[in-house]
Amino acid sequence: MLDVSLYVVATPIGNLGDITHRAIEVLQSVALIAAEDTRHSARLMAQFNIKTPMISVHDHNERQRVATIINKLSAGESVALISDAGTPLISDPGFILVRAVREAGFKVVPIPGCSAVITALSAAGMPSNNFIFEGFLPAKRVGRKKQLESIANDTRTVIFYESTHRIIDSLEDMLEVLGADRYVVIARELTKTFETIHGDKLSGLVEWVKADHNQQKGEFVVLVSGAEPVETTGFSIETLRVLDLMIAELPLKQACALTAKITGDKKNALYQEALLRKE
Ligand code: SAM
Numbered sequence: 001m002l003d004v005s006l007y008v009v010a011t012p013i014g015n016l017g018d019i020t021h022r023a024i025e026v027l028q029s030v031a032l033i034a035a036e037d038t039r040h041s042a043r044l045m046a047q048f049n050i051k052t053p054m055i056s057v058h059d060h061n062e063r064q065r066v067a068t069i070i071n072k073l074s075a076g077e078s079v080a081l082i083s084d085a086g087t088p089l090i091s092d093p094g095f096i097l098v099r100a101v102r103e104a105g106f107k108v109v110p111i112p113g114c115s116a117v118i119t120a121l122s123a124a125g126m127p128s129n130n131f132i133f134e135g136f137l138p139a140k141r142v143g144r145k146k147q148l149e150s151i152a153n154d155t156r157t158v159i160f161y162e163s164t165h166r167i168i169d170s171l172e173d174m175l176e177v178l179g180a181d182r183y184v185v186i187a188r189e190l191t192k193t194f195e196t197i198h199g200d201k202l203s204g205l206v207e208w209v210k211a212d213h214n215q216q217k218g219e220f221v222v223l224v225s226g227a228e229p230v231e232t233t234g235f236s237i238e239t240l241r242v243l244d245l246m247i248a249e250l251p252l253k254q255a256c257a258l259t260a261k262i263t264g265d266k267k268n269a270l271y272q273e274a275l276l277r278k279e
Helices: 021-029 038-047 062-074 095-103 116-124 141-151 167-178 202-211 237-249 252-263 267-278
Strands: 005-009 032-035 054-056 079-082 107-111 131-136 157-163 183-188 196-201 219-224
Touching (some): 005 021, 005 062, 005 095, 032 038, 032 062, 054 062, 116 183, 131 141, 157 167, 167 202, 167 219, 196 202, 237 252, 237 267
Parallel strands (some): 005 079, 032 054, 032 079, 131 157
């Protein structure tokens, strides 16, 4: 017997063998499964003999579905949330629902399993103690380059999701913004038949992907190695992030003045830091 809860259940990202025992048990036992795409998930349900009724919860109806799901929980019935693949809420719907359910006083129970970001990081051979996950880059080039500029000086591994339609454009923009020497790993079709994990400096990587049409197909995780640490004058990561954003948009003095207003740091010290970072 399950406690009355919303269960947030991770499902495989390709290989169905990656589902967990606990995920199957929960999906079989709840009263209702809220799925991103019920037709897509029907295959998973058939594979594991799960006969629980499903309703759709996706980006366009999540707010309306909140009441239905809270009513179900109020009636003493548990609900599971799944997405098309991997962990719900990770570049997938669910945040609005999970927050509302918690605010309504019900338990939210995670049932962990696959997520492409962690799967890729576990095999890429990139520094992993400290990393940032940026989800998908913006679809338009201007926004994409701006976002890349904002992480260009970050010393942590930076991880993106990317689709087959934009992989070349995104890698080309990375080459332009981050430079030819930045080391990047692409993890394609993880856990599936054509799984490929390949790393190189951006100059070589862009050529490699362009040269082989097969390497442009499928789903991608892109892992960018962090920038070489620059000598700094001891500011917090948040101050440096704001400063980098300002430097990218404004003349140096103005960038430092505005950063000082936002972060409360000293303008002159920020100017010394800005000079170092410009170098
Ligand atoms: N919730 C999912 C998770 O936990 O990973 C991510 C969903 S997001 C809508 C889909 C994106 O995740 C894909 O475009 C791709 O960037 C990444 N992805 C999902 N499955 C993948 C796989 N098998 N190999 C590589 N990337 C994958």
